[in-house]
Amino acid sequence: MGDTTQVSSSVDIPLVDLECLSLEKLGEVCKEWGIFRLVNHGIPPSLLSKLEEHVKRVLSLSFESKQALLTNPLSYFWGTPLLTPTGDALRGALNINWLEGINVPLCHLQQFESGDPKLHDFRHYLEEYGRHLSRIATTLFEAMVKNLNLGPKQSESSLDESTGFIRVYRYPSGSLADETWGMMEHTDSSVLSIVNQDQVGGLEFLKDNEWLLVNPISGTLVVNIGDMLQAISDDQYMSVKHRVRTNKLAERFSICYFVFPAKGSVICSSKYKPFTYTDFQQQVQHDTKTLGYKVGLQRFKLNAAV
Numbered sequence: 127m128g129d130t131t132q133v134s135s136s137v138d139i140p141l142v143d144l145e146c147l148s149l150e151k152l153g154e155v156c157k158e159w160g161i162f163r164l165v166n167h168g169i170p171p172s173l174l175s176k177l178e179e180h181v182k183r184v185l186s187l188s189f190e191s192k193q194a195l196l197t198n199p200l201s202y203f204w205g206t207p208l209l210t211p212t213g214d215a216l217r218g219a220l221n222i223n224w225l226e227g228i229n230v231p232l233c234h235l236q237q238f239e240s241g242d243p244k245l246h247d248f249r250h251y252l253e254e255y256g257r258h259l260s261r262i263a264t265t266l267f268e269a270m271v272k273n274l275n276l277g278p279k280q281s282e283s284s285l286d287e288s289t290g291f292i293r294v295y296r297y298p299s300g301s302l303a304d305e306t307w308g309m310m311e312h313t314d315s316s317v318l319s320i321v322n323q324d325q326v327g328g329l330e331f332l333k334d335n336e337w338l339l340v341n342p343i344s345g346t347l348v349v350n351i352g353d354m355l356q357a358i359s360d361d362q363y364m365s366v367k368h369r370v371r372t373n374k375l376a377e378r379f380s381i382c383y384f385v386f387p388a389k390g391s392v393i394c395s396s397k398y399k400p401f402t403y404t405d406f407q408q409q410v411q412h413d414t415k416t417l418g419y420k421v422g423l424q425r426f427k428l429n430a431a432v
């Protein structure tokens with residue numbers, strides 16, 4: 127499971143500038159790193175700080191209040207980031223993840239009603255943030271499609287904004303932090319994931335068999351390639367393995383966005399059997415329940431012995 131006490135070296139991951147996107151540079155980074163830092167993304171700093179303030183406030187409420195208030199279409203979870211399609215924690219993973227969080231399906235967010243005016247504001251900032259993330263993911267994906275030379279059919283259905291969701295996480299500090307990971311190593315099942323981490327840091331990724339720490343830099347976002355994009359790109363872009371280290375002294379917050387292919391759209395590639403995201407998700411849920419971990423893309427590989 128990896129040594130939680132070993133220190134990882136920190137590294138400057140490649141920078142991508144959303145205002146002057148270079149297809150060539152973007153392609154190179156997705157192939158060699160699978161993760162990059164996004165600057166000039168166009169999200170107003172005031173929105174970022176308001177959202178961060180609300181996230182901290184809401185996640186600092188008592189356990190009972192979070193359970194009572196963060197309900198349909200939101201859901202509150204802890205101990206695992208793996209949820210069922212309805213947002214319930216999927217138990218069965220081998221290890222506990224030292225985190226709690228809120229799942230926010232963006233296309234249903236408008237239905238979230240609360241008598242508490244502060245939660246009303248929280249919803250408002252999440253909606254605003256969601257709109258920006260949707261724009262950013264679409265812009266990046268369109269550039270990636272060009273870089274990969276994908277046909278119009280494959281590119282149109284491979285990223286559907288209505289599938290986007292936000293996860294906000296709190297990784298508590300404390301004594302157990304020595305023995306557990308905030309989030310165990312994994313790859314994301316998404317097309318793209320976009321992480322906004324606070325200054326505590328702790329996000330690490332695997333490159334050439336070495337775990338490297340992503341420096342927290344305020345106002346920037348961290349983008350990583352997910353499993354769906356790895357398959358769509360015929361393994362040219364890599365879904366990067368990553369994990370989150372806990373911090374003994376400080377709790378950590380992050381706000382993450384994930385986006386997926388259109389429901390029912392079949393991912394065809396030269397490396398994998400044709401499959402839909404729903405097939406993939408069901409397989410992940412099955413493996414987690416029966417084996418205790420996600421096998422992932424290997425399950426769909428042509429001629430794979432799993």
Ligand SMILES: O=C(O)CCC(=O)C(=O)O
Pocket residue numbers: 207293295309314321323329368369370380381382
């Ligand atoms: O909290 C983070 O920085 C990353 C979270 C993550 O990797 C995930 O939700 O898949």
Ligand SMILES: [Fe+2]
Pocket residue numbers: 312313314319368
């Ligand atoms: Fe992740």
